[in-house]
Amino acid sequence: MGKSQETFSKKEKEKNRQKKKKEKELKKEERKANAGSSKSFDDMIAYVDENGNFSSTPPDPTQKKVIKQENISISTPKQEAPSPEDLIRTGIVTFFNESKSYGFIRDQQTQESIFVHANGLLEPIKENNKVSFEVEMGHKGPVAVNVKTVK
Structure with missing residues (x-):
C-alpha cells in the first residue's frame, strides 16, 4: 500500500x-x-x-468673497532692473596673484568673496587695496568687472 x-x-x-x-x-x-x-x-x-x-x-x-482676476498671481513676479548705483560695490582685495592675473575681492556689503581677473581691471590693484567694482555672473559664479581703486 x-x-x-x-x-x-x-x-x-x-x-x-x-x-x-x-x-x-x-x-x-x-x-x-x-x-x-x-x-x-x-x-x-x-x-x-x-x-x-x-x-x-x-x-x-452671503459669505462669498469677490476676488479680482488681476490680483491673482500665478507665476513669480518679474524682477525690476537694479539702478546703476546699486550695481557698483566696494570691497577690499584679499588676494591677487599678478603672475597668474587673478584674485579675490571681499565685498563689504555681503562679505562675499568675489573672483576677479586681470581682464576686469581698469587699473592695477594689489592686496589690501580698497576697490569699487561691478558684479557679473560668470561660468562658475560671480565675477568682479570694471575694478578700480578707491582713495
Missing part, C-alpha cells in the same frame, strides 16, 4: 484556498444585497469651507 501523495502543507494550502473562495463569494453576495440601498449622489457630495475643511453642508452664499 502506497503512501498518500498529499502532505500536510498541501492540505493547508488547499484549505486556505477554499476559505478565501468562500469569503470572496460572501462579499460578492453582500454587495449585491446592498446595491439597492446605496447612498444618493447628494449624500456623497462633500463641501469645502473657507478654512479648507470638509463639511456636509454647502457654504453660505
Whole structure:
C-alpha cells in the first residue's frame, strides 16, 4: 500500500484556498444585497469651507468673497532692473596673484568673496587695496568687472 501523495502543507494550502473562495463569494453576495440601498449622489457630495475643511453642508452664499482676476498671481513676479548705483560695490582685495592675473575681492556689503581677473581691471590693484567694482555672473559664479581703486 502506497503512501498518500498529499502532505500536510498541501492540505493547508488547499484549505486556505477554499476559505478565501468562500469569503470572496460572501462579499460578492453582500454587495449585491446592498446595491439597492446605496447612498444618493447628494449624500456623497462633500463641501469645502473657507478654512479648507470638509463639511456636509454647502457654504453660505452671503459669505462669498469677490476676488479680482488681476490680483491673482500665478507665476513669480518679474524682477525690476537694479539702478546703476546699486550695481557698483566696494570691497577690499584679499588676494591677487599678478603672475597668474587673478584674485579675490571681499565685498563689504555681503562679505562675499568675489573672483576677479586681470581682464576686469581698469587699473592695477594689489592686496589690501580698497576697490569699487561691478558684479557679473560668470561660468562658475560671480565675477568682479570694471575694478578700480578707491582713495
